[in-house]
Amino acid sequence: MKITMAHGSGGQETSRLIDEIFARAFNDPVLSRMEDAAVVPGAGRLALTTDSFVVDPLFFPGGDIGRLCICGTVNDLLMSGATPRYLTCGFILEQGADIEDLQKIARSMADTAHEAGIAIVAGDTKVVEGKGNVYINTAGVGFVPDGIDISAANCREGDAVLLSGNLGDHHATILSTRMNIKNDIKSDCAPLGDMVHNLLAANIKVRSLRDVTRGGLATVLNEFARASHCCIELNEADIPVSVEVQSLCAILGLDPYTMGNEGKMIAVVAQEDAESALHILRHSKYGENAYIVGAVTHEKNASVLLHTALGGTRVLSGLTGEGLPRIC
């Protein structure tokens, strides 16, 4: 079955689409009251975030737009130190979108939300003309426990920089799928709650956290360097990239440092906690290939330096220009 403009009218067809696909998949008591706004209990400091997902193709090895749109928003909340709690989703469907695809996407969203421990409590659906594209916005609310102060501006000289695993998997997957290149690369798309929770529960002195998405490692670390007025130095030899992704990068001239990921994070922690943090990451879900990849040095010199495997040093700039369109 295909989406028609009537599915976006706000009338009976919209209501049937919501009942039969989204409400059924998400099955949340707050959502199923179907009021215009979801009312939920809450207290303390809130974290809010929003992200739209326009990935092409909708389904790819290791995930789909449904898993992606939950992980993206959950991870954004986690990076502020918040416990993710409530999520809203807005669908913009182009006429001709496949309803069976939507069902699969909704199920994937429900499964991922369950894994991440977040409740989908409000939604909206609009239909526009077009070629059957599916766009999803998710907004998330979490609660920040007292005493947590994690920010891009908190890096200090001497801190250690940890990366939770291999770079470039998601980017390489989307590109390979679109170019019809056969390989075994899978998207890393995952919710990172286990590793963040474990770091905080162990009282690791966490300065800055960021999931490494569009723009890649280079863009995130340049933002940290700028916000913290410091320099970040990386050792290329310590930065994990799988052999398959390395080969693809070599063939296509890609740079793993600006490639997007959907299940990786950077954690900047106090030097004295570096080894414990590494141990925690490696024993957390999705963190088995974590490494200490660099350190914060020379405050007030806001840049990122890469010590290459060949013994040279170069400035690592953030992404400029196009990057890979519609990667998330």
Next chain:
Amino acid sequence: MKITMAHGSGGQETSRLIDEIFARAFNDPVLSRMEDAAVVPGAGRLALTTDSFVVDPLFFPGGDIGRLCICGTVNDLLMSGATPRYLTCGFILEQGADIEDLQKIARSMADTAHEAGIAIVAGDTKVVEGKGNVYINTAGVGFVPDGIDISAANCREGDAVLLSGNLGDHHATILSTRMNIKNDIKSDCAPLGDMVHNLLAANIKVRSLRDVTRGGLATVLNEFARASHCCIELNEADIPVSVEVQSLCAILGLDPYTMGNEGKMIAVVAQEDAESALHILRHSKYGENAYIVGAVTHEKNASVLLHTALGGTRVLSGLTGEGLPRIC
């Protein structure tokens, strides 16, 4: 200047677009920290809502997509009895969208948010291929004061049904603009905080509130009747529709009861409070043409009846089929 795919890369062009257009227009201290999630203070029960806006054209008499996307989400929060507090916005921009238009839209969002007393605290921008369309998702968070229990399921026999003003203005505006029909009709697009606040502050026994958007009055009241297991009877003679909109409806065969609005609400209140509620609405911003339009009768007979101006009675069904595409 036109939007290019590079504006969606997550790199420097995205960052410049956000800095120069959105951050400048919204100018919120939480937003301008530019972390992935906004952390805000909060307590008590939360209300959450989300809505995507795909209106075509982007600018129309009485408003634009920017004013619309703030009003829509603010009004959804208000209808649960919440005080709107924080808003996130996600932009999906088709390549070729006009950057000057975006600037106007961002300013309009900022002005409307200011009027409505809500802070824009998080945002996201994606770019996709296409014809220059602009889509905006807004998600909102509000706080629900203790003791408030407003729900579509709370209508009781004897309650009065109030409508805050003329039906059909927004729908008629969009249609006239698209068909290039010249008239003086303007969208009613407005935030309804003043009237909701005044009703609650006066301790009016408010059972149900709903903004009358896509699907129109008929769809909202059918939802109330179904959720409350009651019948709602309306007097056609009491339902305000402007002469211009009436004429347009007559010419084009439109039904004002299923036409969309963006600054009107239905309030169901206890019978003894009906006259005070009407007085309050008429003295609130955007409520000067409010009327008592009907009553809740015969519980358990879930339907909506319209007593026509000619003395007949007909069942008023919710919207089925297409309605007007991309009205909001």
